[in-house]
Amino acid sequence: LPVVGGLEERTIPLTDNVRCFTLASYAGFSNYYSQLCRNFLDQTNCSDPGRVGVRCPIEGYPSTVSVFMLCLAERPLCDDNAENECLSTSQQCHLHKHKVCDNVIDCADGSDEQTTQCSR
DSSP states (O other), rough: OOOEEEEEEOHHHHTTTTTTHHHHHHTTSOOOOOOOTTOOGGGGGGGGGGEHHHOOEETTTEEEGGGGGTTSSSSSOOOTTTTGGGEEEEETEEEEEGGGTSOOOOOOTOOGGGGGGOOO
């Protein structure tokens, strides 16, 4: 697949060690995504379950999309755009709907676990 890297483009095989991996996470930045493939296919079919953000059909086939692609809306990957089904629980927090009311505080202000939706 074509790889974005500086001014040159090159082709590398898409193996398990580059799927759903970010160059920034390797460098120690946790909330930053650095694009590897121009078409973002390196962020699909995650081999590490801990990096799966959402399961959805991609070009008609069951697949997964990386947590690094949630709520970015840069390019729809899922056929149904499921990776971009996001909401704001407060002025400081915008996250994917599957992270709301899951008993894990993802927002610094805890608003993802305190919304009225959680009491239903």
